[in-house]
Amino acid sequence: MEELMLGIGITAIAGALATVAGAAEDTESDIGSQGDPNSQVQLAPQMGYIHRIFNKAVSGEPPAYGLWCALGAGLAWALMAMQLNPILALILGSALAVFVQGVYCVTAYLGRTASLAKFEQPVYIDILKSVTTVTMAHAFIAIFTTVTMCHLMNTALGHPFPLPLLGLVWGIALGAAGSATGNPFYGKERQYQNYDFGAGTPISASGDIVRYAEAGDRSSLDNGWFTSKLGGPASGVCFGLIVFLELWRTVLFEEWGNGWGAIIAGVILVLIFTAIDRYIEVYARKTFGPYGAPEAVEEETSTEAST
């Protein structure tokens, strides 16, 4: 019973750490413009829209976070093998991994922006100075929480994978969850904030991203402020649920039915999420209704204007 209680406690802590990691990962990727929406940041100058948005698609988020978390976990593991205090080892390992992330940020921004020179996109040194450190700070939170979570899985829950391997596995999963959930909010809702709410971005609008703020040019830091209101927390909930429920069903139900209890619990969870998803889909169709035909909308607008 005591072991079970400890397992549930560790599961809760791991879930909380994963939630923070997911939120920090998405906010970092939005401030640094790491994920798929960066295609528009890269495209904008080619369409004549010069901007001051950071541009650092080092790679897709999953392999990038796979690398950084494996690096942080590997260094922490090595430091622990040298008898260093585990907490200090986790902090130092994550901090060293963040320096690698910072180097990638700088080279990616300089390389990507310099490649746009013929479209007259300048390299802004003040952006490099002000944004890089902010992405590094968010990346540190994401890496540290993920590596700490992996350490708990390894030492307290007894997962057979060594710490660096767990860092790689959960780093990739973190990037996958964060990019899947957070990318649309940054890509559609922020970059194309000037376009109608409640509709996909017309393909013809590609590259016409938001470049101006309430006063002056829009900064990538503003993008972090915007997406941290929904995209970041939603990514955190997504990754937190993945980690928490994966551990929870195993810790709590593995003793039932010679281990099949955890499988049955997993199947039930999948069915519950499927029902929720279907409810959301139907809710959207009923609430928002179908889009009107373009002609009908135009006629309606002209009628309203004349009256």
Next chain:
Amino acid sequence: MSALGGAAGGAEGFSSPVGLIGGIILLILSFVLAFYFGAMATVWILLGVVIGGVLIGFGVHFVPVGGAPAAMGQAPGIATGVAMLAAGAGLAGLFGGAWAAELGLGLALAGGAIGGALMMAITCMMVNVIYVFGMGIPAASGKVAKDPITGDTFPEYKSQGSEGHGLPFISYVGGVIGGFFAGLGGSLIYLMLLDIYEQTLPDILGASAESIVPLAVSLAGIFAIGMFLVNAVLSAYNITGTIEGPHDPKFRRVPRAMIASAVASAVCGIIAIMIIFVGV
């Protein structure tokens, strides 16, 4: 006709029989090498690895991936790359499978499969949460007019100038199935390699079975992750860009990916096996 003047590449089949024949030769050669190094038991291990790789390649095609267009609400699917998303799901499954390895093959495989399916179920649901509650956009497919499962119609829910958006129910189900097969395949590769390492490494290194476990687990884990990525990337090349799920016409390309995954897994698998026998 291609841009270079040659015949256009096959959309669903192999464009060149040379590639197919070469692949089959590599596959047979890998099994012959497995038999040469470790008799019939090693052949079964390699067969398990190959089946695992094929399951990953098959599963990846179910995953609805919209890439950059989905991030702008210009196309349906999940806004990230094919290989990356599949790897995220499959590796989450591998985590579960490895944890349950001590409980037997069937339970470990089921644990891996359900782990992958659960990861995809949560991720796909959160995609729709963001689209609906954050952006006010209903789900609409760009490839079919009606959802094959629910019967929902899509053309009137597709905003002007886009190819659809969000995750229709068929894509959600495809994502869960994809995660299931990816987790199953990744776990099978891991368990097969763990089995051979645990059997052979104690003799090779002259150590006890207990002391060899961390090394065996690490080696099997690294090779399983590596082979997972090989098969996921291979399938991503077969998909070329984005796919909505099992209802997408691109899904018909899946046999080609399964053959390619079998060959790639056999070659990677024999290297993972030979690494211990060559060291003798």
